[in-house]
Amino acid sequence: MLRIAICDDQPKELAIINEHITEYLDTHTLEAEVRSFSHPDQLLTAIESESFHLYILDIVMPMVSGIELGKEIRRLDREAQIIYATTEPQFALQAYAASPINYLVKPVEKQTLFDTLTLAISKADLAEEQTFAVKTADSLRVIKLSEILCCEYSNHAVLFWLSNGEKVQSRTIRENFTEYTSLILKDRHFLQCHTSFVVNLRRVERFAKDSFTLCDGKMIPIAVKQYAAVRDTYMDYLMARRRSDD
Template identity: 70%
Template sequence: MLRIAICDDMPNELQCLVSLTNQYISTQNLDAEITQFAHPDALLTAMEMQSYHLYILDIVMPMVNGLELGNVIRRLDREAQIIFATTEPQFALQAYAAAPINYLIKPIEKQSFYDTLALAISKADFAEEKTFAIKTSGSMRVIKLSDILFLEYGSHSVLFHLLNGEDVLSRTIRVSFSEYSAPILKDKHFMQCHTSFVVNLRRVERFSKDGFTLHGGKMVPIAAKQYPAVRDAYMDYLMAKGEQR
């Protein structure tokens, strides 16, 4: 399912964007869910528990403007598709720091909006969510790969650190960490950067020789001997994402 977040502090403008988006979804027969936010803080709070494939953002908003919001989204998710919709054309150059699909000027022209939505959706990765089943000490948990920050191996168990702050511990595993995490590593967004760590590259906010800094300030180390290979693989990943945009 395609998840769309629309944020605009002006009620009439918000409803206009929601209505246009709903019309497009209906005409294209898409499986999509729209969540609307009247304040950027509400969207930031929601993003602690949920990610979206597409964000449609006003720019002139209280407390956190759309440019700042777009930059936060880009730090949290390098693949999110962002559309700015605003009455203010002068912020266009600044807006491109967040690598948006388009910068639309209100009042929104319907066909231009539809064309932008079509482009954004064509680039969004919203195929059936990939999941992973974790056998814990007392049950089985099925989690979406997109909800994982990183995996950490220790004492023959794997600790899954999730985007919402929850940690899920597997029961004792009888294979190597690399074998256990192999199904996850088939996903292009994941990389084993250390004997005991697998990181979700979508959630990387900063990269250094010491490691990856993720959402919430959590750090995942990079094995010294693996650094050149990890660096090159991460640069290839970023270049691939840029080409897709």
């Protein structure tokens, strides 16, 4: 399901954007979850444990500007779509540090917003809502692939590092690590870079010859013998993402 977050400290503006989005969704018969945030801190807290496909942000807000908010969203999620809607046109150049899909000046013209929403939704990766069932020692846990930072094989079990800081450990597995994670690896965002690690490329902040660094600072090793293949796969992934953004 499409997930949209709106952040604006002005209640009237927040309501207007919300009404426009509701009308757009009804007109296009789209199902979506729309969350409204009246303070950037509320959204920052939310994205510590959940993600959205599309963010609509004001720029001039208390404590944290929309530009800084957009940069933090982009740090955590390279592929989320960001739209700025603000009364201040002079921040347009600075705003592009967060790679927004558009910069709209209030009062937002409804059709312009609708056209931007159409473009943003066409680029949104809704496939991230796929899940993976993990049998733990005492239960069955269903995890969204988008929440997985990486998977680590250790002592015949798999440890799932999640975006909210949680760790979920599987019970002892009989198959090898690659076989166990085969369904995850079918998703283009995931790559096995080491005998014991699968990484979510969406969560990569830095790539080096011997490791990936994730958005939470965790370092994932790259096997020496796999470096060339890992590098080529990651470069292909980045190129495909850039093409989708054009």
